[in-house]
Amino acid sequence: MHPRSVRALTRAFRRSPLLVALALGSLLVALTPWLGVASTGPGGRGPTSDPSPGAADQRPAQQSPHHAVAPANAMEPAAPLLSRTGWTATASDEETVGENGRAANVLDGSTATIWHSKWTGTPAPLPHSITVDMHRTAVVSGLVYQPRVTGINGRVGQYSISLSTDGLNWGSPVATGTLADDASAKTLGFAPKGARFVRLTAVTEAGNRGPWTSAAELNLLGDPGTPAATVDLPRTGWTATASDEETTKENGRAGNVLDGDAATHWHSRYAGTPVPLPHSITIDMHRTASVAALVFQPRRDGVNGRVGAYTVTTSTDGTTFGAPVARGTWRDDNTVKTATFTSTVSTRFIRLTATGEAGNRGPWSSAAEIRLSGPANPAAHGSWSRITGFPLVPVATAVLPGNKLLAWSAYAVDRFGGSNGYTQTAILDLKTGTVTQRRIDNTGHDMFCPGIAMLADGRVLVTGGSNAEKASIYDPATDTWTATADMNIARGYQAMTLLSTGEAFVLGGSWSGAAGDKSGEVWSPATRTWRTLPGVPATPAMTADPAGAYRADNHMWLYATTGGKVLQLGPSKMMNWITTGGSGTLKPAGLRADSPDAMTGNAVAYDIGKLLTLGGSTAYQNVPATRRAYTVSISAGQATSARTGDMDHARGFSNSVVLPDGKVAVFGGQSFPVPFSDATSVLTPELWNPATGRFTPLASMAIPRNYHSVANLLPDGRIFSGGGGLCGDCATNHADGAVFTPPYLLNADGTPKPRPVVSGGVPARAAAGSSLTVTTQGAVSSFVLMRAAAATHSTDNDQRRVPLRSTAVTTGTYTVSLPADKGAVIPGTYMLFALNAQGVPSVAKFITVY
Incomplete structure (x- = not known):
């Protein structure tokens, strides 16, 4: 198109x-x-x-524009709706005098009837709760809340969701958050868990109109195929055999399910006389392991043979298989499926038996990839917190001092921008978990699909997007948004970075604005104006995307260095050096080793002058992503690149975060990137170790994070991962996020490791090249600066890790030296971490380096 x-x-x-x-x-x-x-x-x-x-099934690839139509199956829920037969509902209180506001109304199938908290006489105060009793235990992964449609009072604002097996013991909430004040149905997801009772508690009323709560309907979602607290088992040495396989008409051998390539698949025999159902495929791990789930990826190139009804059985000897440990029916779509076992099994052989074809198209079965998941070890794989709901899809985020996370998306709560001149924002208080929403009108700027740069004084500069020429600034010190001068070139999906000079540089961005080369320009904090850089055209930095400039100059990876210079290291396969003085210049910096173009991938600075690039695809969408990762090193004005270890999963639209210890965590993404889709989602994060160049798996995510998702390092050394979707009323809107605790913070039993404590000596501001006298509680081994960063569309050019030289003065007192080179420590707000000998980081202290 x-x-x-x-x-x-x-x-x-x-x-x-x-x-x-x-x-x-x-x-x-x-x-x-x-x-x-x-x-x-x-x-x-x-x-x-x-x-x-x-x-x-060789069909033309769907050419979906950036904000066009969601996939055909997008209106289906991400997990199956559970049958409400036999359910009952009770409430903390209900209105029975002034209206029929009984709790049971949320299960009657009519949005015209509602549950309402008591309001006659003396209204019952908030909080109010309503509890659904399914009268059976089931895997539950979400609650669908339909507000009343006949009025506005009582819409749920802040909420929590709790689960119980007996109605008495509830434990900690599995989800908390804040809902938008509108009448749309809200899907409140959480990590799957077996339960009989599900309780929704309203802490506030969305519009703060009174002490009321109401609901028209409540539904629950079942097993979404994303088991909690599991991790991919390594497939080294595994083999696969099948009851039958196609080898005449195609390479449909069983071994294809273990080759890491979703473009190949096992297929039951269909040449000549097709083998009738059922068909089975058996994985031999050649060792005994604890297994909790089977992860099934359907073929990507067609629909025939998708597994519908299935069973999973296990064996220790490959001969005797017991009763099924999982059974069910998978939907007729191309999303990754999981069969969660009724209990963890110690076994060697796992057999998937297909008893039905999902679309009843014929007697066929197929599978692109099969993986097995085992219980996660927190000390090796980390762990996830509860899901936090947002009143918007967090498409863009920025880490702020005071343990705050700023998020924003578009002009409406669940829809993308339309140059409407305003933006929905939200702030997550990381200490309390509270999310507050605010609509920003005063800048006249719809900041959807923007460029972002964290300024030298800690403010956040946001440019372009739906209102493509606009620029706005958020000041965390005053919690205010203001407009600054419009850019000379209207842009969307542009790349930005702060320069070592303190100016902000922008390049590319053909998603918005008039057609033409989106050459570079620079914003000055002194004059609050933009100057063009005619010597820095965007064209040499583009990919060869078949959609042209609209897709080819998006989300460039930029790394600022000394003297206002920038290395553009991707996603184009050719890297470029950029100077920003005068009219600017752009010169080739060499190829990124043997990497092709890697749009939808990303890059992260894990050390001074050292970057890691991860994944991506040769076009923005509808082509396979890659598993490849590369290092790019800068020395003496030269950039050299080399291939490091591959990820276990191919990923496009993923997010990567560098940790204080120099390792890099990558979250989410798709093996076949398609905007607004949860198909081919990768739910297992990975961790890259610069010492070995290898990736290892982390604990599985509960919710896909693909297009329009984000990830940020937090001041306590954990990571926020959220968002995805924002496509109107489709089912792939993920207006939520969760915090991941990396393994360096946890013992094997999940308890926190003792952490070093920075007790003093960190000023609010310090000059590059200066020394600090930092005090700690106990001995530490090293100090590191982590730049407070902002992310959107899988890209975060703000994050960088700066290891510091330190000398012990006495026990608990250290002289810590900041680099003098502003190309190494570009001006701005940083988080200062201390790490002990085991690599466990402290909670950070914020410091602005100038």
Whole structure:
């Protein structure tokens, strides 16, 4: 699709997303006969001229514009709705005099009836709670809250969700957060867990109109295929065999499910006389291990053979298989599926048996990849906190002093921007978990799909996006937004970084604004104006994306160095040196080793002049992502790159965060990046060790984090991971986030490790090249500065790790030296961590380096 056509469709979708969705849906139906699908099999969608399921499904790739239509299955919930047969509901209080506000109304299937807290006489004060009793134990992963549709009073604002197996013991909440003050249904997700009772507690009323709470309907979501507290088992040495496999018409061998390539697959035999269902595939780990779940990735190149009804059985000897440890029916889509076992099993052999084809198209079965998950060890794999709900999808985030996280998205709570001149924002208080929402109108700036730079004085500069020429500044000291001068070139999806000079540099961004080269420009904090850099065109830094500039100059990876110089190290395969004085210059810096273009990937500075690039794809969407990772080192004005160890998973739209110990954690992403989709999601984070160049798995995520997701290092050494989606009413909107505790903070039993404490000597401000006298409680081994950073669209050019030289003066007192080179420690707000001999970091102290 031509970029201008894409932009036209984007504008149309902004005006009426439903009409565009319906129009494209009708077009897809009309084109079905031309897409290689004809009527032969029981499902009416089997192959005709070629009985090969693979041959029947070679369809043109869907060309989705950035903000066009979500995938066809997007309206389906991310997890199955549980049947409400036999359920009952009770409430802390209910209105029965002034209206029929009984708790049972949330289960009657009618949005015209509601539960309402007591309001006649003396209203019952907040909080109010309503409890659903399923009268059976089931895996639960979310609560769907439908506010009343006949009025506004009583909409839930701040909330918590708790689970219980007996109705007496509730434990800590599995989810907390704040809901937007509107009538849309809200899906409140959490890590899957077995429970009988689910309790929603309203802490506040969304509009603060009174001490009321109401709900029209409540539903619960079942097992989403994302088991909690598990980790991928290493597949080294594994083999796979099948009851039958196709080797004549295609390479459909069983071993393909273990090759790490989602483009290959196992397929049941269909040449000649197809082998009838059931079909089975057996994994032999060649060792005994504890297994908690089987993770199944459907074939990506077609629909035939998707597994529907299934069972999973296990064996210690490969001969005798016991009763199923999991059974069910998977949906007919291309999302990654998980069969969560009823209990953890110590075994060697795992057998997946397909008893039905998901779409009833024929007697076929197939699988692209199969993985097994075992119990996570917190000391090796980390752990996740409860899910925190936001009143928006956190598409962009910035870490602030005072243990705050700023998030913003678009002009509306669940929809992307439309140049409407305002933006929804939210601030998460990391100490209390409270989320507050605010709409920003005074800057006239819809800050969706922006560039971001953390300024030298700690403020946040946000540029372009939906209002493509605008620039706004957030000041955390005063909690205010102000406008600054418009850019000379209107942009969206541009790259930004602060320079060693304290100025802010911007490049690219053809998603918004008029067509043409989006050359560089620089914002001066002294004059609050922009100057153009005609010597820094964007074209040499573009990828070869088939969609052209609209996609080719997005989300560039920038690293500021000495004297206002910048290394543009991706996502284009050619790196470039940029100077920003005068008219500026751009010169090639060499290829990024043997890497192709890596749009949807990212880069992170893990040491002074050392960066890691991860994943990405040769085009923005609809092409496979890569598992590859590269290091880029800067020395004597030269950039050299080398391939390091590969990730275990291919990833596009992932997020990467450098930790105080120099390791890099990567979260989420898709093996086949498609905006607004949860298909091919990667739910296992990985951790890269610079000492070995290898990646190891971390504890699985409960919710996919793909397109429009973020991740940030927090002041306590943990990581926030959130967002994804923002596509109108589709089911892939993830208006939430969770905090990940890395393994360096945990013992094997999940308890916190003792941490060093920085007790004094860290001033609010310090000059580059100065020395600090820092006191600690007990001995420490090293100190490091971690720049307070901002992330959006998988890109974070602000984060960098700066190891510091330190000398022990006495026990608990250290002289800590800051680098004199502002290219190493660019001006701005940093988090100062102390690390002990075991690599455990302290809670950080904020310091502004100038």
